[in-house]
Amino acid sequence: MANPGNVARGxxxxISNPNNSEEAKxxxxxxxRQMQESGELDSQEAHGANVAIxxxxxxxxxxVSVEAKVHSAQALDDMNE
Structure with missing residues (x-):
């Protein structure tokens, strides 16, 4: 199944493509709108995934400095707990 975030980006x-028909838009x-109403697009979950990435x-x-790498490793450990 496709990632809901990728579907939403598509x-x-x-919608913003001038070459698409008004019907397609x-x-x-x-x-x-349906995805947003159904909760398929959970912005908190998406934010957390982006932070981890x-x-x-x-x-x-x-x-990246060693100190920053250590910080990022600790942050990932904290996220996985």
Whole structure:
């Protein structure tokens, strides 16, 4: 099954694409509204996932200081508890 965040990004892109018909934009807008109303798009969950991705990226980035990597590792440990 597709990630709801990715689906929402695709729908938003369809809505803003000037090459899409008004009918396609309306369908995308309606589907996005349904996803929001049904709770498929939990912004808190998405935020937490994005924070974790940022910490993982910091740990593997050679340009990040050791202190920052330690902080990110601790933050990831705290998130997983």
């Amino acid at each position: 729908l938003k892109a369809a 309306e369908r995308a807008s309606e589907r996005l 940022g910490h993982k990226a910091a740990i593997s980035n050679p340009n």
